[in-house]
Amino acid sequence: MSDESRTNSKIVTAYRERTAKSRALAARARKLLPSGIVHDSRHLYPHPVYVNRADGSRKWDVDGNEYVDYYGGHGALLLGHCDPRVKEASHRQLELGTHYAACHELEIRWAELVQQLVPCAERVRFTSSGTEANLMALRLARAYTGKSKLVRFRGHFHGWQDHVTFGCDSHFDGTPTPGVLAEIADNVLIAPPDDLEATLALLASRDDIAAVILEPTGASFGWAPMSRDFVAALREATIERGIVLIFDEVVTGFRISPGGAQAHFAITPDLTSLAKILAGGLPGGAVVGRKEILDLLDFEQAERSGREKIQHQGTFNANPVSAATGIACLEIIADGEACATATAQAQRLQSMINPIFVEQAVPWAAFGDHSAVYFFTNPDAIDIDPMQFDASALDAKSLQTGGKHPAAGKFRLALMLNGVDISGRPGGSTSCKHSEQDLERTADAVREAIVMLKEEGELRY
Numbered sequence: 001m002s003d004e005s006r007t008n009s010k011i012v013t014a015y016r017e018r019t020a021k022s023r024a025l026a027a028r029a030r031k032l033l034p035s036g037i038v039h040d041s042r043h044l045y046p047h048p049v050y051v052n053r054a055d056g057s058r059k060w061d062v063d064g065n066e067y068v069d070y071y072g073g074h075g076a077l078l079l080g081h082c083d084p085r086v087k088e089a090s091h092r093q094l095e096l097g098t099h100y101a102a103c104h105e106l107e108i109r110w111a112e113l114v115q116q117l118v119p120c121a122e123r124v125r126f127t128s129s130g131t132e133a134n135l136m137a138l139r140l141a142r143a144y145t146g147k148s149k150l151v152r153f154r155g156h157f158h159g160w161q162d163h164v165t166f167g168c169d170s171h172f173d174g175t176p177t178p179g180v181l182a183e184i185a186d187n188v189l190i191a192p193p194d195d196l197e198a199t200l201a202l203l204a205s206r207d208d209i210a211a212v213i214l215e216p217t218g219a220s221f222g223w224a225p226m227s228r229d230f231v232a233a234l235r236e237a238t239i240e241r242g243i244v245l246i247f248d249e250v251v252t253g254f255r256i257s258p259g260g261a262q263a264h265f266a267i268t269p270d271l272t273s274l275a276k277i278l279a280g281g282l283p284g285g286a287v288v289g290r291k292e293i294l295d296l297l298d299f300e301q302a303e304r305s306g307r308e309k310i311q312h313q314g315t316f317n318a319n320p321v322s323a324a325t326g327i328a329c330l331e332i333i334a335d336g337e338a339c340a341t342a343t344a345q346a347q348r349l350q351s352m353i354n355p356i357f358v359e360q361a362v363p364w365a366a367f368g369d370h371s372a373v374y375f376f377t378n379p380d381a382i383d384i385d386p387m388q389f390d391a392s393a394l395d396a397k398s399l400q401t402g403g404k405h406p407a408a409g410k411f412r413l414a415l416m417l418n419g420v421d422i423s424g425r426p427g428g429s430t431s432c433k434h435s436e437q438d439l440e441r442t443a444d445a446v447r448e449a450i451v452m453l454k455e456e457g458e459l460r461y
Contacts, residue, residue, distance in 0.1 A: 009410065009456060010452075010455070010456065011410050011413050011414050011417065011452055011453075011456065012045075012046060012410070012413065014417055015046065015413045015416065015417060016046055016047075018063065018065060018417060019047070019049055019061065019063050019065070020063060021050070021061075021062040021063045022047060022048065022049045022050045022061055022062055022063060023046070023047050025050045025062065026047035026048060026050075027047075036048075041074075041423060041424055043424075044409075044412070044424065045409060049061040049062075049063075049065070049067075049416065049421075050062045054069065054081035054082060055080075055081050055082050056080045056081055056082070056433040057069060057080055057081075057431060057433045057434045057435065057438050058081070058438075059081065059421070065416075065419070066419055067416065067419055067420060067421040068419060068420045068421070068434070068438045068441055068442055068445075069081070069421050069428075070373060070420070070421065070422045070423070070427070070428025070429060070430065070442075071421055071422065071423050071428055072428060072429050072430075072431055073276070073281050074276065075221065075251045075255070075276050075277075075429050076275075076276035076277055076279075076280075076281045077277075077281050077431055078254065078255055078277050078329075078333060078338055078339070078342055078371075078431055078432060079280070079329060079332060079333070079338060079431060079432060079433065080431040080432065080433030080434075081433075083280075083329075083332070083433075085328050085332060086280045086281070086325055086328045086329050086332070088328075089280075089324045089325055089327065089328035090280075090282070090321060090324060090325045090328075092324065093106075093320050093321045093323075093324035093325075094321060096320070097320060098319065098320060098321050099315075099316070099319055099320070100320060104320055104323070106318075106320055106323035106324055106327060107126065107318040107323050109323075109327050110126075110318065110323045110326050110327050110330075111124040111126075113326075113327060113330040113331065113334070114274070114278070114286060114288060114330070115288075116334070117254065117258045117259050117260075117263075117330065117334060118249075118253070118259055118260060118262070118263070118272060118274070118288055119259055119262050119263055119268045120247075120262060120268045120269050120270065120271070120272050120288060120289050120290065121272070121288035121289065122288075122289065122290055122291040122294070123288065123289065123290075123291050123294035123295075124286055124287075124288045124294075125286060125287050125288070125294060125297055125312065126284065126285070126286045126314075126317045126318035127275075127284075127285040127286060127287065127314055127317055128283055128284065128285060128314055128315075128316045128317060129159070129275055129283060129284075129285045130159055130248075130250035130273055130274070130275030130276065130285045131158075131159030131160055131161050131285075132159075132285055132314070133250070133273035133274060133275060133285040133286055133287045134158045134159050134161065134164065134213070134246075134248060134250075134273045134287075135159070135161045135163070136287045136312065137211075137213070137246045137271045137272075137273050137287045137289075138150060138163055138210075138211060138213070138246070139310060140244075140271065140287070140289075140293050140294065140296055140297075140310065141210045141211035141244035141246065141270075141271065141293070142210045142211070143296050143307075143310055144210075144244060144292075144293045144296060145210040145211070145242065145243070145244060146210075147207075147208050147209060147210035148187050148208055148210060149187055149188070149189055149206065149208045149209045149210060150163060150187060150188045150189065150209075150210060150211050150212075150213065151188075151189045151190075151191050151199075151202065151203065151209055151211070151212040151213070151243075152164060152167065152188060152189075152190060152191070152212070152213050152214065153190070153191050153192070153193040153199075153214050153215075153219070153226075154167055154172050154190050154191070154192060154193055154396065155167075155168060155172075155193060155219035155220075155224055155396060155400050156168065156193065156213075156214055156215045156218075156219045156248070157215065157219065157220060157248075158213060158215075158248050158273075159250075162176075162179075162180045162181070162184050163184060163187075163188055164188075164213075165177050165180060166180060166185060166188075167188070167190040172190065173190075174188065174189070174190050189202060189206075189209070191212075192396070193214075193218065193219060193224060193226055193396045194224075194395055194396040196229075196230050196233055199234070200233065200237055203237050203238070203241060203243065204237075204241070207241075209241070209243050210243070210244060211243060211244040211245070211246050211271075212234060212238055212243055212244075212245055212246065213246040213247075213248055214226070214231070214234070214246075214247065214248065215247075215248050215251070215252070216231050216247045216248075216249065216252060216261040216262065216265065216267070216269075217252055217256065217261055217369065217370070219396070219399075219400065220251075220425065221251045221252060221368075221370075221372050221429070222368055222369045222370065222372055222391075223368075223372075223374055223391075223399060223400070223402075223403075223425065223427070224391070224396045224399040224400055225369060225391055225392050227392065228265050228267070231265060231267055232265075232267055235267050235268075235269070238270075244270045244271060244293065245269040245270050245271075246269060246270065246271045246272070246273065247260075247261065247262055247269040247271070247272045247273070248272075248273050249261055249262070249272050249273060249274055250273055250274060250275040250276055250285070251276060252370075253272070253274040253275075253276070253277060253278060254274075254277040254278065254329075254330065254333055254339070255277055255339060255342070255370065255371060255429075256339065256343075256370045256371075257336060257339055258330075258333055258334050258335070258336050258339060260272070260274075269289070270289050270290050270293060271287060271288070271289035271290070271293060272287070272288050272289055273285065273286070273287055274286045274287075274288060277329060277333070278326055278329075278330075279322040279323075279325055279326040279329070280322075280325035280326050280328060280329030280330075281325065281329075282321060282322040282325045282326070283316065283322055284318070284319075284322040284323075284326055296309065296310045297309065297310050297312055337432070338432040339371070339432075341432040342370075342371035342429070342430045342431055342432045342434070343370050343371045343430075345371070345430040345432075345434045345439065346368060346370065346371045346372060346373050346429065346430040348439060349366070349373050349430065349434075349439045349442060349443070350366040350367060350368065350373060352439060352440070352442075352443040353366040353373075353442075353443055353446050354366050354386040354387050354389070355386075355387070356443060356446055356447045356450065357386040357450070358385075358386050358387060359447075360447070360450045360451070360454070361461065362450055362459055362461060363378050363381065363382070363383070363384050363386070363461055364376060364377050364378055364386065364405075365378075365384060365386040365389035366386075366446075367389055367391045368391075368427065371429050371430045371431075372427065372428075372429050373427055373428055373429065373430065374403070374425060374426070374427030375403060375408075375411070375422075375425075375426045375427055376389065376391070376399075376402040376403070377402060377403055377404070377405035377407070377408050377411070377426070378402065378405060379401060379402070379404050379405040379406070380398065380401070381461065382394075382398070403424075403425050403426050403427070406458070407453050407458035407459060408424075408426055409424075410452075410453060410456070410458060411426060411449055411450075411453060412424060412426055414448070414449035414452045414453060415445050415446070415449050417449075417452075418444070418445035418448045418449060419441060419445060420441070420442050420445040420446075
């Protein structure tokens with residue numbers, strides 16, 4: 001948004017008035033926190049909302065405004081907010097203790113469920129987050145292969161740690177972002193996500209590649225989709241060359257299916273990183289995979305093999321509360337019903353929104369596979385039919401800029417004014433708790449938001 005657009009915007013003015021208590025909290029926060037936030041994606045002009053309650057598919061901010069929520073705990077809440085079975089498990093464990101600094105039976109049951117559901121999970125090592133799980137997966141791959149180079153894909157997100165913080169939203173040439181050593185960046189090779197031939201040529205041209213890591217459905221849960229054939233070819237090539245294949249299933253794990261993308265695609269990687277749904281919305285991650293690779297964390301196996309053991313600590317790894325909550329969540333989703341319902345609702349919502357874009361003569365589109373719902377806001381004014389939009393037909397660059405229309409920020413504010421919250425991508429994900437009423441309210445909000453943008457002269461096609 002330009003300064004003039006911000007100053008004269010009825011949408012921005014209405015948002016400020018509707019969220020006065022959030023505005024006051026944001027002013028306090030800016031005196032304490034960089035930009036007043038604790039997560040980059042919560043940066044929002046003129047200020048974010050502050051939420052104090054959530055239940056099912058809805059949440060309420062401190063001003064009492066109600067929203068149909070598609071942020072979904074950054075994708076962690078397949079079962080929606082405050083599922084009573086998950087909540088009861090968490091409360092029960094809180095009465096028994098939050099941190100024993102000792103082994104406990106819950107970590108065993110949690111690992112058993114992961115092993116039952118995730119095809120590659122011969123062994124499980126818990127962490128506190130998805131970023132930590134990816135960092136451990138990379139270390140294991142390098143130690144196992146004795147090689148140094150990592151291949152990752154432009155635009156794929158794997159957390160904020162040094163090996164993967166460039167080449168996602170910027171620095172696509174592989175140069176390091178501030179604070180990252182050039183020597184680390186030199187050991188990371190960024191591959192094109194929409195050019196299989198070039199990727200396979202890269203793998204064939206070197207003998208120093210330890211691992212390939214990717215989001216198996218494509219960048220940001222399929223915002224820029226990657227086909228099964230592409231992933232299958234990667235699996236074949238990595239096996240042939242002795243390269244460790246790592247699926248980052250922090251988002252897709254337990255969401256696409258109870259066994260994640262690997263079960264859905266019937267393609268088994270060597271290692272997988274998990275988080276989000278794994279712990280039922282509480283902090284928790286894991287790296288899982290082939291026993292012979294995770295044996296590098298095993299005291300006895302490392303000694304027998306003559307290899308130095310990889311050290312791994314973590315104060316909150318498999319803490320009892322996250323374990324209890326994760327167990328309850330995984331036991332519920334194991335039959336696949338929650339995944340199927342969330343997917344059906346996302347696809348239904350897209351089918352309700354795209355006719356609105358046609359009706360309003362706006363060449364935008366709602367799209368996404370599985371339980372994702374994204375908005376292609378078409379900043380380059382590509383000639384598209386919302387009813388026939390196929391994200392896979394566009395190149396990765398077009399898709400990665402597809403949410404950056406100048407009006408995208410106002411679109412999100414306008415949706416919030418009409419009772420719907422999405423992420424800044426813009427988009428989000430459905431849970432199994434989203435109802436037909438939620439979808440109808442969301443479609444109405446999209447129509448009203450488009451009308452509001454037109455009234456401000458933001459959509460001229």
